[in-house]
Amino acid sequence: MRPSSFEYHKAADIEDAVRLLAEFGDEGRPIAGGQSLVPMMNLRLARPSHLVDINALALNDIEFDGNVMRIGALVRHEYYASDSRVAKHFPAFMDAVHWIGHPTIRRHGSIGGSLSHADPTAELPAAAILHDASIVVRSMNGERRIAAVDFFESAYVTALEPGELVIAVEFPMPSAASAGSFMEIGERRGDFATASVGAVLEFDGATITKAAIVCCGADLVAIRAPDVEAFLVGKPLKAPQAAEAGQMFAAEVQPSSDHVASADYKRALIGELTRRAVETACARALESK
Numbered sequence: 001m002r003p004s005s006f007e008y009h010k011a012a013d014i015e016d017a018v019r020l021l022a023e024f025g026d027e028g029r030p031i032a033g034g035q036s037l038v039p040m041m042n043l044r045l046a047r048p049s050h051l052v053d054i055n056a057l058a059l060n061d062i063e064f065d066g067n068v069m070r071i072g073a074l075v076r077h078e079y080y081a082s083d084s085r086v087a088k089h090f091p092a093f094m095d096a097v098h099w100i101g102h103p104t105i106r107r108h109g110s111i112g113g114s115l116s117h118a119d120p121t122a123e124l125p126a127a128a129i130l131h132d133a134s135i136v137v138r139s140m141n142g143e144r145r146i147a148a149v150d151f152f153e154s155a156y157v158t159a160l161e162p163g164e165l166v167i168a169v170e171f172p173m174p175s176a177a178s179a180g181s182f183m184e185i186g187e188r189r190g191d192f193a194t195a196s197v198g199a200v201l202e203f204d205g206a207t208i209t210k211a212a213i214v215c216c217g218a219d220l221v222a223i224r225a226p227d228v229e230a231f232l233v234g235k236p237l238k239a240p241q242a243a244e245a246g247q248m249f250a251a252e253v254q255p256s257s258d259h260v261a262s263a264d265y266k267r268a269l270i271g272e273l274t275r276r277a278v279e280t281a282c283a284r285a286l287e288s289k
């Protein structure tokens with residue numbers, strides 16, 4: 001398949017990129033790694049008349065300021081996956097990254113592209129929601145931050161307005177006494193998830209004091225589990241009742257059957273993945289003490 005015709009523009013910097021995107025409106029699209037956009041164009045599911053190449057923009061840094069980890073939109077999956085600071089503070093996010101596709105895709109694909117593409121079973125949107133991240137966007141009108149939970153509106157639909165460019169994602173730094181994990185099942189290694197579940201737990205001594213749980217595969221966007229999160233608070237790290245937490249989440253979600261799996265199978269997966277994610281996060285918490 002070949003894409004429909006388009007004009008290519010190489011943006012020199014952020015100002016140039018948002019000016020071009022404002023000029024082209026609905027007819028223009030930024031291109032970063034092209035790992036999702038090019039297949040969509042080849043299948044004619046996307047037909048931009050103008051492609052704005054953003055790869056020359058200075059959006060390649062990972063910064064820590066004590067309160068926030070900020071990852072530039074063009075940072076490639078492979079790059080932040082090899083950063084020891086990310087691994088130390090964000091183990092669930094790090095787990096999630098390793099489930100993305102294959103090495104070549106992780107080498108070319110960018111965090112900004114993955115978030116903007118908003119595939120409902122992609123790992124990074126779920127990880128962003130799990131960590132209460134904010135998406136930083138820029139346009140001719142200035143800059144704004146959008147909470148991840150508000151950014152992903154439906155499958156492949158985000159809160160981005162025409163002319164807006166994602167420039168970074170900011171993750172609040174977790175408490176020092178925290179641990180996390182992200183578990184996934186797909187048809188084959190490297191496939192998008194049939195279901196995945198992430199857990200981040202804070203603890204005081206040997207007791208869970210705060211929990212965040214997310215899953216994808218159950219809805220058009222990744223969803224948090226407030227009831228399960230509340231259930232886990234106060235549980236001991238050594239016996240967190242993870243199986244019960246999984247049963248609760250499985251009973252709450254309402255996945256749809258599709259060509260990969262039935263709704264019942266996905267519900268069972270979400271229960272089991274919740275158990276594994278919580279138990280792994282607890283084991284990591286105990287190891288770190």
Ligand SMILES: Cc1cc2nc3c(=O)[nH]c(=O)nc-3n(C[C@H](O)[C@H](O)[C@H](O)COP(=O)(O)OP(=O)(O)OC[C@H]3O[C@@H](n4cnc5c(N)ncnc54)[C@H](O)[C@@H]3O)c2cc1C
Pocket residue numbers: 029030031032033034035036037038039054073099100101102105108109110111112113114116117119121122123124164165166167190191192193
């Ligand atoms: C075979 C295969 C398997 C894959 N498996 C997985 C997987 O298991 N899990 C997973 O999560 N992903 C998977 N991917 C997708 C991959 O992670 C992509 O890297 C990612 O989805 C998009 O990143 P990109 O930089 O290539 O974006 P592009 O393809 O360049 O762009 C994707 C979309 O985002 C927009 N965009 C890009 N950058 C910005 C920006 N800064 N601001 C606003 N809009 C922007 C584009 O206009 C386009 O609409 C797979 C891809 C392939 C080809």
